[in-house]
Amino acid sequence: MRADTAAAGFAAMGSEARLSVLRTLVRAGEEGLIVGHIQARTGIAPSTLNHHLRSLSEAGLIIQERDGRSVINRANYVQLEALAGFILSECCADAESKAVTHG
Numbered sequence: 877m878r879a880d881t882a883a884a885g886f887a888a889m890g891s892e893a894r895l896s897v898l899r900t901l902v903r904a905g906e907e908g909l910i911v912g913h914i915q916a917r918t919g920i921a922p923s924t925l926n927h928h929l930r931s932l933s934e935a936g937l938i939i940q941e942r943d944g945r946s947v948i949n950r951a952n953y954v955q956l957e958a959l960a961g962f963i964l965s966e967c968c969a970d971a972e973s974k975a976v977t978h979g
Contacts (some may be wrong), residue, residue, distance in 0.1 A: 877959070877961070877962045879959045881936075882962045882963070883961060884935050885935050885936065885937055885955065885959045886959065886963075888931050888932050888934070888935030888937055889932075889937065891928070893920055893924070893928050893932075894928045894931060894932055896918050896920070897918055897920065897925065897926060897928050897929065897932065898932060898937060898938065898951065898969075899916070900914055900917050900918055901914070901938055901949055901950060901951040902951045902953075902956070904950075904951075906950065907948075908939075908941075908948040908949050908950035908951075909948070909949055910946045910947065910948060910949070911926070911929070911946075911949070912948060913926060914929075914949060925951075929949060936952055936953055936955045937951070937952055937955055937956065938950060938952055939951075939952050
């Protein structure tokens with residue numbers, strides 16, 4: 877994952893409301909949720925919720941799929957796992973190099 881892609885993903889999660897929406901969708905699983913159900917679970921006003929969903933979608937953190945007149949929103953687990961991998965990819969690298977030079 878490129879650093880700019882990771883930065884955009886982390887920035888999209890940078891508000892408490894968007895993080896709440898994303899966690900709600902993660903909890904919902906592969907079925908996803910329509911906007912009304914997300915609103916009911918988060919308490920976020922519909923117009924504000926649409927703004928947050930757009931931000932999460934543009935960052936690739938959620939996938940939106942039209943189903944008739946409804947839009948199903950799902951967490952993009954592939955992208956979320958890639959973000960986690962990006963931030964953890966160098967975990968403890970400095971600690972390991974110190975152990976080698978001092979060992």
